[in-house]
Amino acid sequence: MKLYDAAWAPSPRRVRIFLAEKGLAVERVTVDLRTGEHLRPDFVRTNPQRQLPVLVLDDDTVIDDSLGICRYFEALHPDPPLFGTTAKEIGLIESWLRRIEHDWFQAVALHFRNRSPAFADRAVSGEWPPIPQIPALIERGQCMWNAFADVLDRHLADEPYVAGDAFTMADIAAFVAADFGIATRLPDPREGRAALARWHGEIAARPSAAA
Structure with missing residues (x-):
C-alpha cells in the first residue's frame, strides 16, 4: 500500500500523528501542494477530489479521507485504541x-x-x-x-x-x-x-x- 502525503496540510498530519501513536510505518509518497501537484492529471486519476491524504491499498482500493484512513488502520491494529473500545x-x-x-x-x-x-x-x-x-x-x-x-x-x-x-x-x-x-x-x-x-x-x- 501507499499513503499519499503532504508536508504542511492538516488532514495528512492527522494521519501521521495517528500512525505514530500506533507505531506503524507505511510507504509514503509526498505530494507538493504548493506547486499544485495535487491538481495535475496523474494525481487526479488517483483521487478525483484533488485532496490529501490518500491511501491506495494493494488491490488498488482508494481511501481518500483522513478519518477513513485512520479507521482502516484502527481495525487492523486496535491497540492502542484511538477510537474507543466501549x-x-x-x-x-x-x-x-x-x-x-x-x-x-x-x-x-x-x-x-x-x-x-x-x-x-x-x-x-x-x-x-x-x-x-x-x-x-x-x-x-x-x-x-x-x-x-x-x-x-x-x-x-x-x-x-x-x-x-x-x-x-x-x-x-x-x-x-x-x-x-x-x-x-x-x-x-x-x-x-x-x-x-x-x-x-x-x-x-x-x-x-x-x-
Whole structure:
C-alpha cells in the first residue's frame, strides 16, 4: 500500500500523528501542494477530489479521507485504541470528531480558503466546478473559531482529554485544527484559555506531535 502525503496540510498530519501513536510505518509518497501537484492529471486519476491524504491499498482500493484512513488502520491494529473500545467511548469520540470537523476545522477552512489568493475559484475543496471566494466568510470563520475555542476551553476545564480520560483521535483532530488555525493567522486559541492551553501543551509534548 501507499499513503499519499503532504508536508504542511492538516488532514495528512492527522494521519501521521495517528500512525505514530500506533507505531506503524507505511510507504509514503509526498505530494507538493504548493506547486499544485495535487491538481495535475496523474494525481487526479488517483483521487478525483484533488485532496490529501490518500491511501491506495494493494488491490488498488482508494481511501481518500483522513478519518477513513485512520479507521482502516484502527481495525487492523486496535491497540492502542484511538477510537474507543466501549459503546460509550466510541459514541463520545465520534460525537466530538463531528463537532471538531464541523465547528472548528470548518472555521479554519472558511477563513483560509476565502482569504488566500491561492484558492481563487477553489474556495471549497473537493470534486467541484470553480467556486468563487466569498470575503464575508472570512469573518464568519473567525467568529466560529473563537466560539468553539471557548466551548473547548470550558469542556477541558473538567476533562483531561477531549473525549474523556484517555487520549484519542478526538485529541488528534482538535490539536491539528488548533495548530493549523494558528499557522493561518487565526487568533491563538491558547491565549486567555487556561484549560485549552494546558491540554495543547500536553498533546504537543507527545512524540507523535512531531510527525
